[in-house]
Amino acid sequence: MVLIKNGRVIDPANGIDEQRDLLIEKGKIKAVEPAGEIKCKAKTIDAGGQVVAPGFIDMHVHFREPGFEYKETIESGCRSAAAGGFTTVAIMPNTNPVNDTRSVTELILAQAKACGIVRVHPIGAISQGLAGERLSEMGDLKDAGAIAFSDDGRPVMNSELMRRAFEYSRMFGLPLIQHSEILDLTEGGCMNEGAVATELGLKGMPVEAEDIMVYRDIALLKKTGGRLHVAHISSGNAVELVRQAKAQGLPVTCEVAPHHFTLTDDAVRGYDTNTKMSPPLRTQNDIERIKEGLEDDTIDIIATDHAPHDMVDKQVEYQHACFGIVGLETALPLTLRLVQENRLTLPRAIEKITSMPARIFNLDVGSLSVGKLADVVIFNPEEEYTVDVSRLHSRSKNSPFDGWNVKGKVTHTLVGGKVIYSAAKN
């Protein structure tokens, strides 16, 4: 038994935000009661001055195993997740081999189980080999444990294939997650198209590449049914397209990555390759419209797009560097900035990394309801510290936030009632 005492319990799924004690027994939530009311002999964690919330859920990570273990393994990725307060992650299929078959899905689940840190859900490929030519065996993938389908990293360019994917996936009730980018418009590009790219002499990726594909997918969805989840939205126009689709009652959801509401393309000055990601960092106007989207729930969830890359892939010329940054261990402080700016209340911010993703992807976690799995995070929203990439648990250190002074530190992460991360021991 574990008793978490004196914390401010925030459980958006149950509308709770008050001082409560939380009792865990046999890996499940046993009781959530006003402070001091639970009397029993249990291992006690004093959460005085801290927030106790459901473990965070990240629906968009790349763990690179199999195939690119030098960047991240399932184990190192899970440790990074735990350190960031995440207890559930969904892994994108662009590994080598690609997760387009039952055997790869099973391998990922077996590896995750063997390291036994956080809950791992594989996302299966939409197309075989992510090649954009033939549908993957979605039925078999779902049966093996896939919770959604995506060709992330490679958008589904062929509109006919996307249409059929929507239709076919309807049989299984799982969403398609699209990396929205018309590749014809972004070929050779490595940052947002605009004044900064023009000045730096780098080829731009126009924001319309994102807008057009979001519009296309919504148009297809309207005809076919199925479910669309727009990955890492970075364009203000695309936020508006999703808003309009939702107003029409279409089953569209979307996510934003913390870097897309924190940094603009101005950060690319100096050619730091840790500012290179896809979609690219956009403009202040896009950030403002993303924040509005978070406020009115056009943007349902926050997901990191955790994309580890080794120095070998990043310490090169900007145009040759791989796209992506690690995100699991900086997600909380960056998300809390939205609270500090009064854009979201703390419970609303937590909702977007707990109960909302759980609802969209039909996961039986993300709340502190009695009887549910005891996946819990304890964090101090006021603790200040400096991000130091050398101390990240991820195998890769590619973060543009190195050296940033941030606020909000995870002190404990529990999965199934077991402490899998404790800041005191790290």
Place this chain on the structure above:
Amino acid sequence: MSIALKNILGTRGLGREDISTILNTANAFKEISTRPIKKVPTLRGRTVINLFFEPSTRTRTSFEIAGKRLSADVINITGSTSSAVKGENLIDTARNLEAMNPDIIVIRHACAGAAELISHFTESSIINAGDGAHEHPTQALLDLLTIQEHKGSLDGLRVVIVGDIAHSRVVRSNIFAMKTMGMDVRLVGPPTMIPFEIERLGVEVSHNLAEAIRDADVIMMLRVQTERQNKFLLPSLREYSNLFCLTSEKLERAPEDILIIHPGPVNRGIEIALDVMQDERSLILDQVTNGVAIRMALMYLLLGGSDDGLN
């Protein structure tokens, strides 16, 4: 004056005083190249490495001659003779060269930001001799020197730059330097070759060459980079030429004393007509001569020299 700079990565970081000091110094050094014995001992014992990952005749030779006229030891490494062909990372190449203690590394590379990247890993001074479509500062400085020689002062001059603006590092370096020196810059080219939001750099954009040069003091023609053309940018070189080639006919509308410059190499008959190249107002070869002086000046100033008493 001396310049308090370790590297010359671009003209963007240069102040008005820096540019004046560089032009003054270059002006003084020009005379050396006219002597029968074209060598002074100023940089004796210093080492300059020319690291060129892209083909270049003019710029590489110019840097080599500049270094040698100042008595520096100059070593040339080109793309095909470097370890890049064996897959060596640029930073490792730079670190290895650094381990041999050069004073200056001159780098030309196809990627924007390459000069800045290696500057983080070297103690030597870095001179950017062209990085992708980003900057080519020595070209802009020699353009300014050429213009100044013929116009006396730079302040308030109107410059028209014509051609593939989007892919040109020469344009960017010239825009930054010219704006710093108080000049007006107007860009001319087809909209497909004008990069998005370039107006934010404080320049005007036009698509009509004859109109744009009517009140100009200087016209700079850029080479159409036929080797890196995206097939969607132009229907044909023929049409480009019809619209943007500087011919004597179009030139008739320009002021009598307009100066014509071109960073080279020239595609004869595509961006500039042969008779215009040979027009007495064309300063293409003066630019090349001034290139040596500018590069001598930069090497000298980066290694601690000053222009005091030179003129």
